[in-house]
Amino acid sequence: MTYTEKIEKAKAKLMLEHPYIGSVATVLELNNDTEALTFSSDGISLTYNDEYFEKAPLDEIEFALANGAMHAVLKHSERVNERVDRIWQAASDLVVNAMLVKNGFPLPPYVYYDERFEGMYAEEIYDVLKDEMIRNDTLDEAEAVSEDEQAEEPQEEEGKGESNENGESADNTPQPASMEESEVSEFDMLSEELKEFFEQIFQKYKRQGNLPEDLNIVVPEYFSHKIDWREMLYKYIASYAKSTYSFVPPNMKYLYRGIYLPSLSSDLLRIVIAVDTSGSIDEALLGTFLGEIESIMQSYPNYEIDLITADAKIQSHRVFLPGESLDYEVSGGGGTDFRPVFEYIDNYIDYPTLLLYFTDAEGTFPANEPGYDLLWLIPEEREMPFGEVLILEEHH
Structure with a gap:
């Protein structure tokens, strides 16, 4: 079985056994990178090494897709704020992996997991990890700048902030420097479509009582955000007016980028x-x-x-x-x-x-x-x- 066949089989298995996670995984952007050791997720796409996927058993590929799916709904890049990016990545990995273990996913041996963080939000885990790194003197001085000090730094004019070596702006918001203005606008539109899709499937599986355990820890705003009852009513109704999704044919707008968003059939x-x-x-x-x-x-x-x-x-x-x-x-x-x-x-x-x-x-x-x-x-x-x-x- 080739790695592409494994990916499709893993998606189908997720849809059958974990339909909410599987629905998110179907629209996940997948990038093959031979420099990657195994796989990683940044909240926007799942990057994997095809040689690793060729050798990995199906349940490890299923775990990778589920990990990428949960990082996408976690809104990884939006919630980092002034936090140190690499610590936030570790914290979000820990909360996602703990949720997947809680839902019965076999844990690959190399995956970052610590049972002491079970039931904790990513923000709570971040604070613990940062304190431990400071105590162990493993946090770079440049990274240890307090959030208050960062907030007091003079702001660059919009669009003129310098980017770091990862192509991210100084406030840690992903802003690929090579993107043309039209591409950035298209990326924002894609993000909005994905957010809407995630909201629709969340409401669908919430109504069916088929959400994963501890999802409230991964994305607490889905559960704690208080909105006007009329807004809630119209979001609820909208899921019926726009929930008839079909992948045949797919949404052609982003197909050239390898992103299979569902089209609306009605x-x-x-x-x-x-x-x-x-x-x-x-x-x-x-x-x-x-x-x-x-x-x-x-x-x-x-x-x-x-x-x-x-x-x-x-x-x-x-x-x-x-x-x-x-x-x-x-x-x-x-x-x-x-x-x-x-x-x-x-x-x-x-x-x-x-x-x-x-x-x-x-x-x-x-x-x-x-x-x-x-x-x-x-x-x-x-x-x-x-x-x-x-x-x-x-x-x-």
């Missing part, structure tokens, strides 16, 4: 929205529900929305297509029973993928979880039997 937003119109829903909350539905319709040019209103029974069902305004009479006012909505969808709506249910969560729930994704939008924190929950915070 941007149709097709979802079901249910609105609780029971007596416990006051006029202000109902207005919030309907206002957000109208905003969703205005935000997407191509949609098909099944809108259901219900209290203890179905009050109405209407399909809205682009260009139609949200103009109809809301009825209800009785008790709340969620079961009729789920029964109605099962009987009358073909292939539902997502249900947004606007409610106060006070009612009778079905016994079984539906076979499609469900997001409850409720005014205050409540324990729900299944589905994801988004709190409409201004109604706390």
